[in-house]
Amino acid sequence: MSPVSRIKSAPDDPNGIVRRYAANSPFRSATAEELVNEDNPFRRPVRPHDLGFLDYGTPLTADRVLRLSALLGHRMLRTVHDADLLFVPAGGAGHPSADDAEAFRSVENRVLALQAGQVLEHHLFHWLGEQHTPVEGGTDAVVRHVQGVLEERRAHPGKALDVAGSTRHRADAATYLLAQLTAARPAVQSAVGRGLLGDYGTAHPALRELLLDDLRERAARLPHYEALLGGAELSAEPYAYWQFLLGSSLAGANHLHSVARDHARLGEFLGAWVHHRLDESVTAAAYGEVFREAFGEDGAAYFTGVPQLTGEGIAELTGALLGPLVERFGAEGALSFHRGFEDARRLAAVSDGDLAVQLDWADRLDEYKDKAEKLDALIAANNIEVDLETFVESHEETSTTHVHDDHRLVVVEVGQMHFWNNVGQMIPMNEGDKLLIPAERLHGSMVRSGTCTYHQPVISEELLGQV
Template sequence: MPLEHSETIAQLANGELNDVVKAFAANPAFRAAEWEELTTEENPYRRPVRPDDLAWLNYGRKMPAAKALKLSALLGHRMLRNVYDSGLLFLPPAPNGDAERDAASFYNDENRILGALAAPILEQHLFSLLPGERKPLPGYSPDQVAAAVEEYHQQRLAEPGRAFTTALGTKDRKASATFVLLQLSAYLPASYLATGRAALGEFDAGHPGARTALLDDYRTWAGLHEEYRALVEGGGLKTTTGAYWQLYLGTSLARGNHLHWLSRDRERYPEFLGALVHQSIDRAVTATRFADVFEDGLGVRSGLLAHLAEQPGHLREFTDRWIEPLIRLYGPSAVRRFHDGFADAAWFAQLWDEDLALQLAWADDIPLHQEKAERISRHIEDNDITVDLDTFVESHEETSTTHVHNEHRLVMVERGEMHFWNNVTHKIDLHEGDKVLIPVSRLHGSTVLSGECTYHQPIIPEDMYARF
């Protein structure tokens, strides 16, 4: 390792935990996006993080569940995915100068060392909320946990999921289906990579069949590459990892990150296996729903989804195969730990469903939110109401990397023009005098089109938002 990397670490030794995260985010490959980087289909290493926002976010603290859809969660999961992926091999579709430059930053010693230091800070910030969200079982015998898993399975079979229902009910179903496909690409490959990582080691004697089962799961995914490619390309997209980085919801990244976290931390093997059982159930019960959305909006029906729809055999036998050896290895507490991993994965799946449904509904009805913005603005002016206000003056092609706000905001263009966007399918033109309402936690970005653009962002209190 070159000496300058050691010097960087030495400088951090006297700093705060957040300084480590800032140092990791300062990697050139993670710099704020430029106007032409809405997508990065030829470069799997270019992953904008909005590092300037870390000046007022504190990752040294635990994040409460109430902020799980807010900015620190989105940026935190972006950074954590970059940590996890820096230990895996990704290649561009074809050699190119931008990818070569960013690969050198993504895989160099300093990035991997800073990532190793930042990972536990980010994991504490993002995952310490999970114990408080678990609903305890009456007891944690193998029978009770297996019954809880089966009950959850039946519940998921009966409930289609709010996100899928919303996608099928939107006006622009092609745009909605495309956005759903983006989210699937953000977590499905990552979940299999986490399983492949978990298979590495020598543990057959302690847990017979486990390594083979994990390897088989990953091998199956590798064998489905052409089916995955056909699905993604059928939707007009590319399979390059991170190609649509700016348009991944934080919850989509979180679902993959949760499995990566458990698979990397070898002390959490029971929790990982619980999360893996959830993943098997989730794949099976959502595959036909994904298929319906993609056929309806994109005209694509995939062999990949037909494969994922296959049920994981008799669920009780499937669960027992993991739990019984865990008791022998870790003692009776392993059963509860297994269920903790399962319950945490289920919590992230539910959060994702809620987040995606809200995003799809908002993005599908921007004209309504422009109308609401006009009404709210008029209400503020007519009643001489004082609200907090941020003002921005940006130059031609200046780009705001996609983000979410921690409160409801209006965007009001005073002078100039900009593109506002929340999908790869289209951009929204905003001109002088235009306004749009952005609810809390809705993902969006923008690019200035004119020589200069001045715009304001009034912060809308919750009670005022509810009135409109």
């Protein structure tokens, strides 16, 4: 329970460890046929070639948690956590999933996953510890804080939900919003199941039943989850929309698994779990409305069944969890719970803001095409020197979805390509077409002509501010 149990530093050669882990075949870059993956839960495209220039030995700071290393890091960390969970191949010997399943389940991969997990957690989550503010006042203060967050979130469930409800292309926004839920809800259920397994005995006599009730409730709503996806004409297969998942959408459940796996962080796990329950409660009605409008009544039933938390109810739950922790570990029990709750709250806020910006950008691509034209003309007219990358790619060469750490234009010189940033969206780009891709926006592409030559000028904040 002591904070010294937290990861303090990355091991020697952290980048080598991550690269060796990512060399496993399920991580290979995506092909043209793998934009959506409905029959191979072991397939996890990562862009391993990018790991040659990314540094996982240095922890992220709060202002860099949406960068490329975070996206790829959370993809790999999710796979670390999934290494000992059950996934079923789509077919027997000869089916593509069979080879990936064997590589995924191999002893070597599991050993590398344990090593890589330590590096990735340090890189991805170290910034959370830098923002910890110890709560004073013990159990009562923690309970009041949790109640306050509940009331605050009731009043403002989320920016992304506001954006999704005001976009011009509502069904597209709802589809993307739903895809992000596939990154979180099933994984949270697995984390609760992971935390349930243990001999708590007299140490925390109420815990097993509380977690079991949560797991039963989530399992009971599974048919409604599948109906929700079916109503949107989406697959319920695990990670079918892997390439469209934001790193921030993977992060919350990754954190919950991290604290569930490290049993010295029991208090943090319970605090994070309470925040996930709180977050699901305060957003349920708004999610239900977005999906009802987009997909009909099938979009509402899953959220109707989400347990609603009152101020009194969440105080009772928090008190029931904290009592045995404080009795056994003293003040550190309350501090640990508060750390887990606050870390989960911060990650949820990052995810909400990231998703809101992504939805807004995808909804206004026509405006970003106009900005791209203006920026390209401005650069040419004033002979402005900018960093530039040029790519020459062949037919069906595919760019696994990614983000850039800077603003970029895409300028097609020769050939045709498809650009995508949402499920089912294939945006054609022909010779002379231009698009502005802001920093940290998830996207991918595929060449549709025999060859395609395109350029990516890097746009500074100063230059961007001129259009």
